[in-house]
Amino acid sequence: MEFYENKQEPEKAVLVAVDTGEYDCDSSLAELEELTMTAGAEVVGFITQKRDKPDNALFLGSGRLEELAEYCENNEIDVVIVDSELTPVQQRNVENAVKVRVIDRTTLILDIFAQRAVSNEGKLQVELAQLKYNLPRLTGQGTKLSRLGGGIGTRGPGETKLESDKRHIRRRIKTLEDELEELEKRRNLARARREKDRVETVVIVGYTNAGKSTLMNTLTQAGVLAQDKLFATLDPTSRALTLPDGRKVMLIDTVGFIRRLPHNLVEAFKSTLEEAVCAKVILNVCDCSDPECAEHLEVTNSLLDELGCKDKPIISVLNKCDLPISENIPRNLPLSVEISAVDGRGLDKLLQTISEVLPPSRARVKMLIPYSDGAAAAALRRDGVIAEEAYREDGLWFDITADVELIDRYKNYCI
Secondary structure, eight states, X not given: OOOOOOOOOOOEEEEEEEEOSSSOHHHHHHHHHHHHHHHTOEEEEEEEEEOSSOBTTTBSOHHHHXXXXXXXXXXXXXXXXXXXXXXXXXXXXHHHHHOXXXXXXXXXXXXXXHHHOOSHHHHXXXXXXXXXXXXXXXXXXXXXXXXXXXXXXXXXXXXXXXXXXXXXXXXXXXXXXXXXXXXXXXXHHHHHHHHHTTOEEEEEXXXXXXXXXXXXXXXXOOOOOOOSSTTOOOSOEEEEEEOXXXXXXXXXXXXXXXXXXXXXXXXXXXXXXXXXXXXXXXXXXXXXXXXXXHHHHHHHHHHHHHXXXXXXXXXXXXXXXXXXXXXXXXXXXXXXXXOOTTTOTTHHHHHHHHHHHSOOSEEEEEEEEOTTOHHHHHHHHHHSEEEEEEEETTEEEEEEEEEHHHHHHTGGGBO
């Protein structure tokens, strides 16, 4: 008896792009190549074309499309991956021309997210994004499965297979949105509980594969999956972290960002990204050995602005300083720390910086409370630490240390 190993060869892919000058085409293609390898395919070639804009029907020019079809036939290509979001018409026409499967950048990212999702919420978010993206791209299966087909016994009211598919997808989208809404309510309750318990949060954000999960593991021994792959982490992880001044904070790891992140994904993962909105401090982690580290920082900052985080303290964490540092690293950052999450270099300075920029949780003030507001005096005595108090003609005088939130509530009495 002989045994044979079933070895599945990776799909062969050719990457296609139209260089319109809106962004760096070479960098975007390099990133697409890394995404393709992360998804498990092998890149065997690149085809680009300079145009003012992609062709409305064929994406590429007709001549370039013929070259692509010939290249696919000669190199046994399994899939064509386009570095843009294709319209349904463009995708169908290119597939008809090259005779192989054609996907775009958004579909590729969605596929990677589907591989990486672990938690129930992550899986629901990915499925919702996929359904919303595929809904307008359904082509149906003609009339062979239709109740409106031609011939005896098919006349009368009914619906086409395409209409039936769309109806089922819309129903599934509504179900997923309802489930995610329930999960978001739970997340909001947990967030409200943290605020009530005065738990301060520090969120790790940044470009994908910048070392966020490695930093999380080094600081908290969280055991988060950390791989040299794009989007290794999709599900947020929270762990307690003690700062040098003794304060405890909640450190949260989040999904990585990327250039031209599909809108459906931003919407689907909005509840996850909202952790950054409620954080006291944000750590923007980037790979300082990457020649495009400055652009990666800018991409993350732009997405943080969209989420409404521009007024929060943001520390630029320049990770992987154990590798040769890129010459393109920005030197005018208002608040930055160089670290290596692998060997621990610079982590003490990072923790100290977090302590310094984290808004103080307690403060010592002097207050004069009128005798008419006995409730304020009772609340301050109950929740604060009074170093000295005195009864004066115009009110009750306190030298008190209390939570900033409590002091802010009675800030009109501060002197």
